[in-house]
Amino acid sequence: MTFEHEVATKVAVPDGLPMAPRPFVIRRTRRETYDTFTLELESTIKTKPFSFAPGQFNMVYVFGVGEVPISISGDPDNMDKLLHTARAVGTVTKRMSALGKGDVLGIRGPFGAAWPLAEAKGKDVVIVAGGIGLPPLRPSIYSIMRNRGEYGRVCLLYGARTPSDILFPREMETWRKKHGIDVFITVDRSMKGWKGNVGVVTTLIPKATIDPLNTLAMIVGPEVMMRFSALELLKRGIDPATIYVSMERNMKCGIGLCGHCQFGPHFICKDGPVFPYNRIKELLMKREI
């Protein structure tokens, strides 16, 4: 059985200018780790709540500095606040990390294809996240928690670089304790005092408490991590048609007009970022595509 990919939600373009951002005010900022932060944003146009589907991203603009694609990390059912979690690595994200309450950012979006949460209903779900790959998956987790009864066993496998890179640790504890989500965490590099798992995220896959014959998988992380994770999932007998990954490429427009994010015939921005593994597995093996 194959699953139809969920198509991108069409977005009304404000004022016919698809490249012009809408101002959003920062209501709260939160330092997640030493280099990762979350911004809680609110539209300055109160009448237009922000609605999105888990897996979608926005183009986030810092006035005069530049614009970058960042996945949405908040709750899709809470339209009053828009959450973005990012790592301060580039010119734009570094500037973003220095912003505070009351500052204004520009937002274009939401763009791109969503996670197949409807198709996952009635199935076990295994979510594999590597590094900064967890925030793009959090909206899915929120959505699953809200409709917990509609899914089978849900298992989050999360690999971080070091214990101090682990995102949302307290929240994950809540997911585990209150929402029946099996959370397995591992780090690539241990630190003093760390009592948890050490090893790459793929070593967690054999532990996932799922029925491989009735499971849908969502993977986000660096491409190598996603390739190996898919391989491990296949070893467990999961149908490749039920594995989904989220891809990353350079994006300048987010709307399929700039050509930068091409991945073979696909535009990551509008055909992805979420792709069925089957659709892109050959491309994942091609070099410099």
Add this chain to the structure above:
Amino acid sequence: MFQVAVTAMVYRIETAAVQSLIEVLHQQNYSVLGPTLRDGSIVYDELHDASDLPMGWTEEQRPGYYRIRKRNDEALFGFTLGPHSWKKFLFPSISKLFSASRNAKGFNVLKDKAEPKGGTKPLAFFGVRPCELHAIEIQDKVFASGDYKDPQYNNVRAQVFIVAVNCSHPAETCFCSSMGTGPGVEGQYDLALTEIIDEKQHFFLIEAGSPKGEQVLENIQHHPAEGNEVSKGEDVVRTAASNMKRTLDTRGIKELLYENAEHPEWEKVGARCLSCANCTLVCPTCFCNTVEDSTDLGGTEATRTRKWDSCFTLDFSYIHGGNIRTSTKARYRQWMTHKLASWIDQFGTSGCVGCGRCITWCPVGIDITDETRVIRDNNGSA
């Protein structure tokens, strides 16, 4: 847009009427753009009158070679194509997407300044070759047919008046017959011209392809063409087709290129390619672009500018910390595979119209038709 007239009447106009045509377009408030001679090549620019046309000039084109030379007649369209294509008017190489200014609440996008400049005066493209008509239609698919439309492109495009010209002199680098885009005009045009010139006569055949075209035609002196005149026009296109020597075999081209992503030829062509991006600049369908955000010195006004970009640059494939296509081989493969194969998946059409500009303007004379042939001849040799 408009419908193509099914059986358009063919009329004859005299050479002098070309001037009238330009005048009528001016009277209808069009900015008339067309071929003109500048800096040793035939480029597209403002036509003030018919004398701006490159009368009596032609070019010689070969891989990596372009020279203009005098003809021994006074043909107005006795050349093929220069380095410019019409995309520079519909999709300018640099354009402002919006500007925004800081205010107490953050910033607001300044709507007045975001309006495209081209929106003020409609454009008339004078002397659009069949391949270029197809190229415009291909860019329409990119910028005007998807979920997101480019407002600047559409604003200009919606008002364009097209005077197409049947091809009489394919260059040595042309292969439009292979791509199904020429040498005869077809598609959406307002007027189509055919230049008839020999020792005895010099006149034009003209057909209207739209009500707008008919209206312009009404304002210039014309009369129905006689049967032998019409057949002279058909001969022009037929001769052009038979003079075209270069071919590109498009059978199963998408699968061919997808399946040969590791073909050794990519390595070879990558070794020759200079990554100069000339091919993408002269290509009438290449649409890749980048945006730049900047502010004024005071930091109060910000601008977003869109510029042509090219998949031949290293930066094109940049993602945090690295670049995807580091080798020239990968960049050439991306360009050619996109043009001839993935374009079909993306837009339902080839991205190549066979105009041959990428061959002519390549400093080392890389030939997309040769590259395709080598891959086809050694299909699956990877």
Add this chain to the structure above:
Amino acid sequence: METLEPIITSHPFFKDLDKKYITLVTGCASNVRFDGGKFIFREGEEAHQFYLIRQGKVAIEIFTPDRGHIVIETLDEGNILGWSWLIPPYQWHFDARALEATRAIALDGKCLRKKCEEDHDFGYEFLKRFAHIMEQRLAASRIQLLDLYDVRT
């Protein structure tokens, strides 16, 4: 004494292993447990056993003078611990320490080595299964080496 055979038979490592070999392996097996913090083995010691971890968590570590214990990977329920008993000079390369109370089945490497030499069919079967584990650990270590989540500048 209750036999360990059912536990060994049901472990993925011994999946589909010939019945007579299972009996043979069971003959070399014993139940062990380690308190949290206790070393199971240490670098340089003679390697004469390997373990099927039944419960708990074990760290493969190395000790460095300047940084102390560095955990390279952790193993837990269902994992196999140790292969140095199989390869000369039969010496542990790393430390293994129980991070919490850990129960395991210890298998006598000396005994199994001898049996592998005597019966090459058994030896081949055994080595193949260990090769699989080594391959997986090596692949995982290689990915770990890539430091994929680091910020590249």
